[in-house]
Every structure is written in structure tokens, then in C-alpha cells.
Amino acid sequence: xxxxxxxxxxxxxxxxxxxxxxxxxxxxxxxxxxxxxxxxxxxxxxxxxxxxxxxxxxxxxxxxxxxxxxxxxxxxxxxxxxxxxxxxxxxxxxxxxxxxxxxxxxxxxxxxxxxxxxxxxxxxxxxxxxxxxxxxxxxxxxxxxxxxxxxxxxxxxxxxxxxxxxxxxxxxxxxxxxxxxxxxxxxxxxxxxxxxxxxxx
Amino acid sequence: xxxxxxxxxxxxxxxxxxxxxxxxxxxxxxxxxxxxxxxxxxxxxxxxxxxxxxxxxxxxxxxxxxxxxxxxxxxxxxxxxxxxxxxxxxxxxxxxxxxxxxxxxxxxxxxxxxxxxxxxxxxxxxxxxxxxxxxxxxxxxxxxxxxxxxxxxxxxxxxxxxxxxxxxxxxxxxxxxxxxxxxxxxxxxxxxxxxxxxxxxxxxxxxxxxxxxxxxxxxxxxxxxxxxxxxxxxxxxxxxxxxxxxxxxxxxxxxxxxxxxxxxxxxxxxxxxxxxxxxxxxxxxxxxxxxxxxxxxxxxxxxxxxxxxxxxxxxxxxxxxxxxxxxxxxxxxxxxxxxxxxxxxxxxxxxxxxxxxxxxxxxxxxxxxxxxxxxxxxxxxxxxxxxxxxxxxxxxxxxxxxxxxxxxxxxxxxxxxxxxxxxxxxxxxxxxxxxxxxxxxxxxxxxxxxxxxxxxxxxxxxxxxxxx
Numbered sequence: 001x002x003x004x005x006x007x008x009x010x011x012x013x014x015x016x017x018x019x020x021x022x023x024x025x026x027x028x029x030x031x032x033x034x035x036x037x038x039x040x041x042x043x044x045x046x047x048x049x050x051x052x053x054x055x056x057x058x059x060x061x062x063x064x065x066x067x068x069x070x071x072x073x074x075x076x077x078x079x080x081x082x083x084x085x086x087x088x089x090x091x092x093x094x095x096x097x098x099x100x101x102x103x104x105x106x107x108x109x110x111x112x113x114x115x116x117x118x119x120x121x122x123x124x125x126x127x128x129x130x131x132x133x134x135x136x137x138x139x140x141x142x143x144x145x146x147x148x149x150x151x152x153x154x155x156x157x158x159x160x161x162x163x164x165x166x167x168x169x170x171x172x173x174x175x176x177x178x179x180x181x182x183x184x185x186x187x188x189x190x191x192x193x194x195x196x197x198x199x200x201x
Numbered sequence: 202x203x204x205x206x207x208x209x210x211x212x213x214x215x216x217x218x219x220x221x222x223x224x225x226x227x228x229x230x231x232x233x234x235x236x237x238x239x240x241x242x243x244x245x246x247x248x249x250x251x252x253x254x255x256x257x258x259x260x261x262x263x264x265x266x267x268x269x270x271x272x273x274x275x276x277x278x279x280x281x282x283x284x285x286x287x288x289x290x291x292x293x294x295x296x297x298x299x300x301x302x303x304x305x306x307x308x309x310x311x312x313x314x315x316x317x318x319x320x321x322x323x324x325x326x327x328x329x330x331x332x333x334x335x336x337x338x339x340x341x342x343x344x345x346x347x348x349x350x351x352x353x354x355x356x357x358x359x360x361x362x363x364x365x366x367x368x369x370x371x372x373x374x375x376x377x378x379x380x381x382x383x384x385x386x387x388x389x390x391x392x393x394x395x396x397x398x399x400x401x402x403x404x405x406x407x408x409x410x411x412x413x414x415x416x417x418x419x420x421x422x423x424x425x426x427x428x429x430x431x432x433x434x435x436x437x438x439x440x441x442x443x444x445x446x447x448x449x450x451x452x453x454x455x456x457x458x459x460x461x462x463x464x465x466x467x468x469x470x471x472x473x474x475x476x477x478x479x480x481x482x483x484x485x486x487x488x489x490x491x492x493x494x495x496x497x498x499x500x501x502x503x504x505x506x507x508x509x510x511x512x513x514x515x516x517x518x519x520x521x522x523x524x525x526x527x528x529x530x531x532x533x534x535x536x537x538x539x540x541x542x543x544x545x546x547x548x549x550x551x552x553x554x555x556x557x558x559x560x561x562x563x564x565x566x567x568x569x570x571x572x573x574x575x576x577x578x579x580x581x582x583x584x585x586x587x588x589x590x591x592x593x594x595x596x597x598x599x600x601x602x603x604x605x606x607x608x609x610x611x612x613x614x615x616x617x618x619x620x621x622x623x624x625x626x627x628x629x630x631x632x633x634x635x636x637x638x639x640x641x642x643x644x645x646x647x648x649x650x651x652x653x654x655x656x657x658x659x660x661x662x663x664x665x666x667x668x669x
Contacts, residue, residue, distance in 0.1 A: 015517065015520070016517070016520065016521060016524070017516075017517035017518065017520075017521050018397060018497050018521060020497075020633075020635045022633070022635040022636065022637055022638050023635070023636060023637075026637055026641070027614050027615060027616045027638075028616070030238050030266075030616065031238075031267065031280070031282035031283055031285075031286055031616070032282070033241035033242065033245070033285060033286060033289050034242065035242050035350075045636065045637045045641055050623075074517045074521075075398065075517060076397055076398040076401070076431070079397055079398070079431070080333065080633060080635060081332070081333045081347075081614075081633075082239065082331055082332055082333040082347035082348060082349055083238075083239065083349075084239065084242075084331075084349035084350040084351060087349075102398055102401060103401075104398070104401065104431065105401055105402065105431070105433045106333060106346075106347055106348070106349060106428075106433065109349065109352070110349035110351065110352075113349060113351035113352070114351070163225075163365070164223050165221070165223055165225040165363075176355065176363055177246075177250070177252075177354060177355050177358050177359065180227060180355065180358075180359045180361060180363065181358070181359065183218075183219050183227060184359075186218055186219040186227065187218050187219070187227065187229070187255075187359060187360065187361055190217075190218035190219075190229050191229075191360075194229065198215075198325075198462070198465065199458060199461070200323070200454035200458040200459075200461065200462045201231050201259075201323070201326065
């Protein structure tokens with residue numbers, strides 16, 4: 001997994017609430033057995049017309065936001081299915097950070113496993129950032145995970161919360177299976193105890 | 202100091218394999234269910250790291266999302282990518298030695314129907330699957346939730362999940378349901394009341410007389426859609442109905458182990474005085490047969506209502522409702538019963554069990570569906586299908602004009618050929634009405650099986666109580 005330390009990039013506004021995982025990556029693209037290559041189908045049904053051409057009105061098709069690394073979104077971003085194809089598609093497109101007033105739980109967790117930082121901010125601050133993103137290519141926002149700070153193009157700074165363990169893994173690009181493997185003794189001890197207490201499992 | 206615990210607290214405590222100083226926990230997983238869409242990358246990850254499956258005996262796989270449901274499916278899957286995914290699961294199940302129900306097995310079906318049916322799901326267990334509707338298994342008093350593919354790999358490799366404890370939320374449905382009101386109406390009404398993010402960060406325990414009165418099938422329907430309310434898991438305390446359902450199933454404990462299990466299961470309830478972080482109470486008598494009119498499961502109204510206007514809402518919902526009405530092709534003020542439909546889909550992990558098929562068949566018995574309506578029943582498993590045939594339900598469906606399909610996820614998410622065309626409007630017993638969910642441009646109205654049957658007969662959304 002790629003580390004996430006600090007990025008400065010263009011932020012694209014997607015103020016719609018309840019952007020679900022079917023919108024982020026429709027089911028016809030879940031048939032892959034790989035993690036890569038999904039970026040071209042990110043937001044497929046909003047991004048392309050029926051004939052396959054680009055919908056010029058969709059935010060990520062606008063010149064200013066084609067290389068966006070950050071999305072500023074409405075509440076409950078990532079609701080719906082558990083498909084990790086959603087963060088894979090975001091990452092493959094180049095999105096490293098999503099900022100919203102709230103996220104669906106499974107999507108939120110999936111982001112951290114893939115080097116994407118989801119940030120929860122109060123609606124008022126999200127609204128300020130959405131205004132800033134209207135500056136297009138000049139809407140370059142800095143996200144500093146170490147300091148837990150977002151800096152707007154105007155220099156305004158917003159602090160954000162992040163779980164210390166998730167932060168540690170993201171800052172260092174750690175594979176958490178490896179970390180858990182270090183606790184195999186605890187797992188084995190648990191299994192021995194459980195085999196006595198609940199042998200039917 | 203209070204020692205009163207919720208049901209969630211008890212199951213959590215019983216599965217804690219390790220707790221770090223910062224509160225990050227390793228939760229031990231008793232059952233890991235696997236399907237073909239969210240697992241190939243996880244198995245590939247194991248191979249690349251040279252890791253084995255930690256507990257193949259606790260890992261159960263079945264293909265469901267991609268499989269064709271037409272009667273000729275033994276000839277194979279036409280779509281190349283779908284075929285590769287199912288073949289990958291065949292190979293991974295074989296190579297890693299996990300339990301497997303291939304497409305050709307009569308026990309094959311939707312993973313959340315197969316697990317309980319085979320007795321893999323038991324009270325007090327932790328159950329995960331790379332699928333958000335894993336919450337279904339909570340009906341047994343099992344802590345069950347959906348996980349992403351990285352977590353699938355983590356569970357395969359370690360039989361644990363890295364977790365922080367969620368908050369406790371109680372959803373109580375008091376009193377009795379009115380005739381024509383079902384478990385599906387309960388779960389949709391709850392989402393309508395709390396919103397799709399109402400349960401975010403929480404595990405829901407459903408309780409109250411109306412929940413107790415539900416069959417196990419009904420309870421699975423309620424828990425299934427906990428995720429649509431934002432909660433990763435929904436729970437119902439096990440009782441005699443639960444034990445009766447589990448007893449004698451192929452993988453349920455037997456003999457002395459059954460007695461020992463039963464003794465523990467009977468301790469699985471929320472203690473008097475235990476505290477919840479959030480409580481929602483609905484009166485069973487107040488719940489009507491409901492339908493969704495928009496593109497979020499929270500867009501729920503009683504069938505007797507009219508299509509709302511964006512002005513009825515505030516904040517970000519105003520724009521979302523306008524977008525939903527445009528997508529759904531609906532006008533504010535229109536009676537919901539005036540909405541004409543093209544298609545009816547009965548099936549899915551929400552409503553693909555035997556009781557669901559009985560409820561729909563009860564409405565359809567001796568009648569014919571409206572001319573021009575495309576209607577299909579997709580049983581949740583091969584065994585549900587066989588039982589429905591034995592009970593004569595298949596005949597009722599077919600005589601009414603429904604297609605009688607083989608088991609799979611089918612049109613719930615339309616990964617196989619069962620899809621809506623742009624603009625096609627469907628009354629569906631599934632769980633999501635998102636844009637494009639059942640096919641690009643398709644329009645979904647979520648309903649109960651009885652309401653779906655009623656819509657098939659009249660050709661428009663219908664109050665099933667008028668046909669009873």
C-alpha cells in the first residue's frame with residue numbers, strides 16, 4: 001500500500017448526498033479479478049453518455065478537475081455495498097483523499113486499506129471547502145496527515161480527527177495482515193480457550 | 202459499576218482475541234462466508250504472500266452474484282468475465298480446501314440464504330462476508346457484518362478482523378402488525394424513520410413484540426437491511442424460534458454439544474438496565490405496507506401516500522430528491538398507486554426465502570398477472586426452490602405468468618443477464634433502489650413480496666390490502 005503523508009492537489013466538488021458505491025463503480029465493472037484498471041470506469045454512469053462519450057457536465061470531465069486528487073462530497077459518501085472496487089477505482093483515477101460530513105462505515109474502512117484518506121469535517125467546513133473548489137485548478141488544498149490539518153487555498157486551516165492506528169498504518173504504508181501475524185500467539189491462545197468453551201463452533 | 206451488558210457487548214467480549222492499548226481489537230471470526238465477486242483479489246494476495254487460509258473449516262464459499270438463473274445454466278456462463286470469476290472461486294475453494302457449494306450443487310444459492318440453511322450460522326457467532334448484506338445473519342443473534350476485500354484477505358490469513366467497538370443502538374417495534382404488513386415493511390419503515398445514515402457507527406439490536414412475533418425468515422429480512430440504515434450489523438436475540446430453526450441442520454451441533462450450545466445461547470440477550478447510545482421506537486400498529494419512490498432506501502412512504510416534492514425536504518436532500526424524481530420519472534403529488542410498472546422481481550437475500558415465496562403465492566393463487574408485465578421469481582437457494590416446488594408454489598407462480606428461475610442474486614444487482622433496460626420500472630423485493638442498481642437507467646421500487654405480487658396483478662403499485 002502507498003504511504004499517505006501530505007498531499008497538495010486539486011479538489012473536485014461533489015456536493016450530492018448519499019453518493020453510493022453503485023455510483024462510484026457500477027456492478028458491471030466488479031467482474032474483474034484484479035485490483036487495478038478501474039479508474040476509467042470511476043463514476044461511469046454519471047461520467048459517460050450512453051454512446052460512450054464523456055458527459056461534459058460531470059465534474060471530473062471538466063478541464064479544471066481532470067487531475068483532481070481530492071473529492072469534497074456531501075454526507076454519507078460511500079453508502080451501499082462493501083465493494084472495495086470503490087476505493088480501488090478512486091485510487092486508480094488518482095484520488096487520494098475524500099472529504100465529507102460523514103461516510104458509510106464499510107467504505108470508510110476500505111479507504112484506509114488502500115492508501116486513501118477519508119476525512120470527516122463538520123458540514124460548515126465542508127461548505128467552505130466546496131466554495132473553494134469552485135476556483136477550479138486554483139482550488140489546491142493541502143492535506144497533512146501527520147499534523148491532521150487541511151489548508152485551503154486561502155490559507156485557512158481545519159483540523160481533523162483520525163484513529164491513531166489507522167493513521168500509523170497510512171503514514172507508513174503498512175500491511176495490516178503482517179501486523180496481525182505478529183499477534184498469532186494471542187490468536188492461537190484464543191482458539192484453545194474457545195475450543196473448550198464453545199466446542200461446537 | 203454497571204455490569205449490565207447488551208447482546209452486542211456479550212458477543213463482542215466472547216470473541217476478543219487481542220486488545221491493544223489504543224482500543225484497537227482483534228475480533229475472532231467464527232464463520233467466513235465467501236462469494237466470487239469480492240474474493241479473487243484476496244486469494245491472490247494470499248498466494249503472493251505465500252500464506253494459507255488460517256481456518257479452512259470455518260470458511261464457506263458459494264458463487265451467487267454472477268451465476269445465470271435461467272434453466273439452461275448447466276451449459277455454462279456466456280459472459281467471459283463472469284465465467285472467469287466463478288472459475289476462480291472453483292479453483293480457490295479447491296486449492297485452499299474450504300467448504301464449497303458449486304453452481305451444480307442443489308444447495309447452491311445466495312450466500313446469506315445458504316449459511317443459515319446449512320446451519321453454518323449459529324447464535325452468538327461472529328460471521329463476516331465480503332458483502333454488505335451479511336447483516337442478515339444477525340437474525341440468529343450472531344454478530345454479522347460486511348467487509349471489504351482487504352479484510353476478506355485478513356480474515357482468510359488470520360481468522361480475525363481488526364475492529365474498534367461500535368456503539369449500541371436499540372430499535373424497538375412494539376405491538377402487533379396490521380394484516381398485509383410484513384418484515385420488509387418494518388425494515389423499510391425503520392430506514393424511513395432514521396435515514397440511511399441513522400445507524401452509522403452503530404450495531405442495531407431489533408427488539409419488541411412485533412420482532413418477537415416474526416418467523417426466522419422475517420427476522421432475516423429485517424436484519425438484512427440494517428446496512429441500508431447505515432449500521433454494519435443488526436441483531437435479534439435468539440429464542441425458541443431460533444433454536445427450533447437451527448436444530449437438525451447439517452452443520453448445527455448435535456447430542457451433548459447441542460445441549461452445551463443451547464445453554465450458552467440462552468444467555469444471549471441484553472441484560473436489564475444495559476444502556477444503549479441511541480434508541481428508536483416504532484409502534485407496529487402504525488406501520489403500513491410501504492414502497493420506495495426515490496433512489497435511496499430512506500425514500501420510503503406508505504403505499505397510500507403521494508410522491509413528495511423537493512420542497513418537503515431541507516439541506517442536501519432537496520437537490521437529492523429533485524435528482525431522484527428526475528431519474529425515477531415521477532411528478533410530485535402523484536398517488537403512489539398510480540405508478541405503472543413494467544417488471545416484477547421476487548428474490549434476493551432480503552426476500553428470497555420460502556416464507557417470502559409463500560406470501561407472494563398467497564396473493565397470486567388462481568390469478569394471472571397483468572398482460573405485458575415481465576415477472577420473475579428467483580428463489581434464494583436450490584433448496585428453497587425445491588421446497589417451493591414441493592409445496593405447489595412454483596405452479597402458482599407459473600400459472601400466474603411468472604418465470605420460475607434457478608437460485609442466485611439475479612436482478613437485485615444485475616451482474617448476471619437479469620437486468621432492467623433504461624427507463625424500465627420494477628417493483629422489486631430486493632434491498633437497493635440506487636440509480637442503475639438493477640441495470641443502467643432502470644427504476645426500482647422496493648416492496649415486500651406480497652406487494653410485489655399485488656403490483657404484478659394490477660400492473661401498478663398497489664396496496665396489497667385491497668386484494669386480501
